[in-house]
């Protein structure tokens with residue numbers, strides 16, 4: 158009993174350390190982004206409709222979000238200049254620190270044989286009938302490609318981060334191109350499946366989807382995963398939600414904006430659904446009421462933690478069992494499968 162208690166104390170201390178580090182990381186990143194926007198900023202139009210007509214949605218910590226009057230996309234009104242983006246992704250030590258933390262977790266999981274298969278692997282295998290070439294754009298370390306590799310003739314990735322692309326290629330023995338997709342010389346009509354998972358919400362221009370369409374074979378599959386604007390958690394937390402309370406996510410899609418997107422870039426939608434996650438912990442809700450510096454997913458009220466963990470497990474069990482969120486299109490993330498027209 159004594160040993161178990163000390164184990165719990167140790168684990169809780171580790172958790173606190175991790176929380177503190179993440180809170181510091183998020184605040185530093187936001188400060189960096191706000192300063193960049195003060196130096197120079199560019200006003201955006203809707204990246205789908207290319208028109209400026211929009212209505213105000215909310216003021217997030219880093220910048221204001223507006224909704225396109227035509228397609229319903231909610232997007233950040235301002236972004237950094239091109240030099241600002243370069244500085245942000247290449248020289249920002251906070252950003253690099255984030256990747257290093259992910260790297261430590263990945264190495265630990267590989268060592269302990271705990272690389273679990275993400276659910277989207279089955280979705281991709283189900284819809285991509287032909288298993289020739291598969292390309293993952295914004296692949297990070299290439300973990301998804303590692304799970305898809307046994308099923309396709311060949312897999313390759315595109316990743317702009319020098320560190321992750323190099324480490325991932327070596328770790329998983331896969332080709333990862335460290336260059337922008339638009340500059341890469343890849344063969345047209347040669348891919349059966351292209352993936353952009355948790356990428357589209359970061360993109361200033363969506364015009365790379367013209368190239369994605371060209372690269373796909375006729376009836377080739379495009380898988381997109383991204384945060385969902387009309388989710389229950391976004392309705393509850395609004396500008397406090399982790400999806401937009403930092404920097405990086407500048408496009409928030411819903412079902413309607415995806416239909417307009419598919420039309421523009423010449424795709425048919427084969428499947429569009431939300432997941433079954435609520436993404437609001439009990440602590441979040443309590444903390445939101447009292448804490449002005451509230452950070453979604455990073456709140457900690459020690460004596461409420463057992464309720465927090467309990468309510469998390471219970472809500473996960475409940476929503477998985479009833480599929481209430483996906484049935485009502487209220488889950489936190491969108492999963493979209495498209496087919497080249």
Ligand SMILES: [Zn+2]
Nearest residue numbers: 203206225228
């Ligand atoms: Zn629009």
